[in-house]
Each structure stands twice: as structure tokens, then as C-alpha cells.
């Protein structure tokens with residue numbers, strides 16, 4: 001019993017320390033954003049790596065989730081004779097929850113793990129120390145552009161996911177199941193409030209982007225400098241970020257006062 | 259050893275202790291690397307040669323003691339406080355440490371682009387000159403992964419000297435090189451030392467080239483280091499030194515001591 005409590009204490013302690021150190025790291029990264037030069041080219045390259053290369057994944061996943069939502073919600077709603085509100089149901093579910101959350105998880109697996117592994121293996125092969133010896137700050141040169149790119153890319157990918165999801169549900173509901181296209185679109189349009197739903201969606205995607213950017217770069221930057229260390233850091237990036245995104249989603253939703 | 263009248267030391271390591279976990283790497287390490295000379299650090303694998311260079315570069319903090327570069331204390335200073343000193347230091351890492359997302363040209367040009375506001379054609383000229391000097395004239399547009407280990411190390415040497423630093427730290431510049439390239443790199447390092455007055459600190463297992471180029475040899479063992487001129491080592495009766503230098507080295511040194519050919 002004593003042992004178990006002690007272990008729990010150590011676990012909580014470690015978790016809190018990790019959170020604190022990640023936050024401090026975040027402040028250092030943020031501060032480096034305001035140190036010239038801006039590293040525009042590196043940021044664009046990182047946006048390409050994290051964003052453009054995730055496009056196919058996001059579009060395909062959005063479409064598939066749209067298909068499933070269309071089918072499931074159509075049958076559920078038709079039990080109450082409410083098929084015509086398919087647009088509302090699909091739209092709200094995607095915009096408020098599924099868009100940002102699923103995009104967050106997908107980008108974590110696609111770009112977050114890659115970012116962590118890249119920074120980690122640069123550390124393992126002395127590339128970060130090499131930069132230091134040239135009096136170049138590795139946080140400014142390597143970490144900052146990648147972190148900024150993830151934060152910027154997340155809301156855009158989430159919007160794309162939502163768009164493809166709504167399109168996918170339209171294909172199923174209207175083209176396959178014979179719902180009236182006009183009523184799908186108008187029920188969607190009348191139900192979605194910009195200042196509520198769309199803003200919430202954006203805030204969530206941005207928050208998940210910040211979480212992922214921080215965790216992935218911090219884990220990569222502080223990993224043990226060898227192959228096993230890099231692989232541990234990558235795994236823990238995916239696991240930690242996924243849990244954090246789901247937790248943050250609950251917190252943000254409840255704070256929004258839904 | 260600091261003989262009276264010897265040139266002032268450019269890099270001093272004083273009373274340094276360092277352990278990794280429980281394993282001590284250095285205790286009471288003292289060494290002074292003279293300004294404008296070539297110092298060769300030798301020692302068995304795992305004796306701490308790379309760690310010594312990392313200490314001098316400020317990448318590794320000692321548990322205790324002082325590390326002074328050009329008179330400035332660097333032990334315990336952070337990256338930001340070290341950036342002035344590091345602009346005078348070039349470092350060749352044991353594995354090259356080139357950025358693997360950039361071409362060789364961009365790698366070598368990086369310090370120039372970061373720290374000096376040069377017109378593009380001047381950057382190109384300086385980078386080409388350095389790549390030429392290390393014997394890599396036609397790999398500019400390749401990525402580091404397309405190069406062999408020896409080529410990588412030479413490209414990294416080009417990067418380390420492109421800013422013409424006052425001190426160059428070279429970790430194993432000769433390992434994995436064929437004989438012509440050993441001579442080429444050796445000649446390059448000696449020219450840099452002679453023409454620009456660079457202080458060179460080189461670690462090496464390569465006995466012949468070390469003895470040829472060294473003004474002073476540092477032998478790491480038992481978590482400390484012995485030093486002397488090649489001549490002093492040749493005349494040493496210390497069994498560890500005799501053993502380390504081996505027969506080839508001893509033969510070379512004997513010739514060197516008698517003022518015959520083969521000396522520098």
C-alpha cells in the first residue's frame with residue numbers, strides 16, 4: 001500500500017514536472033519567434049512537410065467519416081421522421097467535435113511523429129550540437145519553424161476535413177439515399193452559427209495545434225540521443241498528444257458552455 | 259606542463275572533473291593548448307578525447323574545474339553567452355554532423371550566411387575554395403547521405419574552417435581516409451596553422467600523421483593527461499607512453515630526434 005502510494009506520487013510528480021518543462025520550453029520557442037531572422041523559408045518548408053503532405057490523408061479521412069456519419073445519422077433520424085435535419089446533425093457534429101479532434105489525432109500520427117523523430121535524430125547525430133558550435137541556436141533554427149508550421153496548419157486541415165466530411169455525408173444522404181439536396185444544405189446553413197460553432201471549431205484546432213507542436217518538438221529535443229531514445233520519444237509524442245487532445249477537447253467544450 | 263617561455267596557452271583546461279553517472283571520465287584533468295600550434299590529443303578509444311573537445315566547445319559542462327578559451331571562462335555558461343566565443347571556434351565532429359536536409363554546399367555556406375552579410379558570389383567563392391581544399395570539388399549539390407564517411411568528414415572540415423576561426427577542434431579528422439587523403443588533410447591543417455596562425459586541437463589514432471604534424475602531444479590516460487613535444491615523448495621511459503606509441507612511432511621518433519628526414 002505504502003509502496004503503491006509512493007509510486008503514484010512519483011508518477012504524478014513526474015507528470016507535473018514534464019508539463020512544467022514543456023511549458024517552459026514553449027516559452028523559449030515562442031520567444032525565439034521574435035528574434036530575427038524570421039526563417040520564412042524554413043517555415044514554408046515545414047508547412048509543406050506537415051501540411052501539404054497531410055492533405056491526402058485529411059481529405060480521404062474527412063470523406064470517409066462523412067460517409068459514415070451520413071449513413072448512421074440518416075437511419076437514426078429517419079426513425080423520428082427527421083431525415084431532413086441530416087445537414088444540421090452532420091454539420092454540427094463535424095464542426096464542433098469531429099473535425100478538430102480527428103484532424104488533431106491524424107496530424108499527430110502523420111506530422112507530429114515525423115517532427116519528433118526528425119528533431120530527435122538530428123540530436124542523436126550531433127546535428128544540433130553542430131549548430132550550437134556554429135553559434136546558431138537550434139531552437140531558433142530547427143524547432144521554431146516546425147512548431148509554427150504545425151500550429152498554422154492545424155486549423156486549415158481541420159477546416160478541410162470538415163468540408164470533405166460535409167461533402168461525404170451529402171453524397172450518401174442526397175445522392176444515395178434520395179434526400180432533397182436543398183433541404184440538406186439549408187438545414188446545415190440555418191443551424192450553424194458562426195460566432196458559436198465555427199469559432200469554437202477554430203479555437204479547438206488551434207489549441208490542438210499548439211499542444212502537438214509543443215509536445216512533439218519538446219520530446220524530440222529532449223530525447224536520449226540514440227535510436228532507442230528517438231523511437232521512445234516518437235511513441236510518447238503520439239500517446240501523450242492524443243490523450244491531451246481528447247482531454248483538452250472536453251475542457252474546451254465544457255468551458256464554452258454548451 | 260607550461261615550460262617557462264613557452265607560448266601563451268590559447269585553451270586551458272584546469273582541474274576538471276567529469277563523470278557520466280557513476281563512471282568518471284576525468285578527474286584532475288589539466289591541459290594547456292598553446293596558441294598558434296598544433297596539439298594532437300591521443301589516447302585509447304573511450305579515454306575521453308571527444309569529451310575533451312566537447313568540454314572546450316562548451317557542449318559539455320564539467321562537474322568541477324575551469325575551461326578557458328582565449329582567456330575567457332566557459333565552464334557552466336549557456337549557449338547564448340557562448341555564442342561570441344563559438345564564432346572563433348570551428349569544430350569537426352567525429353561523425354561530421356552535417357545537416358542532412360541541406361546540400362553540401364548549403365551546409366558549408368551556413369555559417370557564412372548566418373553570421374556574415376556577404377554577397378552571394380563571395381559566399382560561392384569561399385565555399386568552393388574550402389571544398390576544393392578538402393578535395394571535394396564536385397559534390398556541392400549532393401545531400402550528405404550520398405557521401406561516404408570519409409567524404410562527409412572532409413565536407414564537415416570545410417564547414418568548420420569556412421569562417422576562418424582562431425581555434426579549430428578536429429575530432430578524428432583522419433579516420434576512415436585513404437592514404438592520399440590523409441596526406442591532403444594533414445597538409446591542409448598544417449597550412450591553416452602556418453598561414454593563418456590557427457590553434458589546432460586534433461584528436462587522432464593515426465600515429466604517423468599525428469607525430470608528423472604535432473607541436474605538442476597530449477596523451478589521455480587514467481582520467482588525466484600527459485603532454486610533451488614529440489621529442490620528449492620519444493625520450494620518455496614511461497612504459498605506458500612507450501607502449502602507446504608502439505614500434506612504428508618509436509622508429510619514426512628516433513629518426514625525428516636524430517634530425518633525419520621525416521621530421522616536420
Ligand SMILES: Nc1ncnc2c1ncn2[C@@H]1O[C@H](COP(=O)(O)OP(=O)(O)OP(=O)(O)O)[C@@H](O)[C@H]1O
Pocket residue numbers: 278279283301302303304305306307308309310352
Ligand atoms: N553522453 C554520455 N553519456 C554517458 N557516457 C558517455 C557519454 N559520452 C561519453 N561517455 C563515456 O565517456 C567516455 C569517453 O568517451 P569519448 O567519446 O570521449 O571517448 P573517445 O576517447 O573519443 O573514444 P573514441 O576514440 O572511440 O572516439 C567513454 O567511456 C564513454 O562511454
Ligand SMILES: [Mg+2]
Pocket residue numbers: 307308309352429
Ligand atoms: Mg571520440
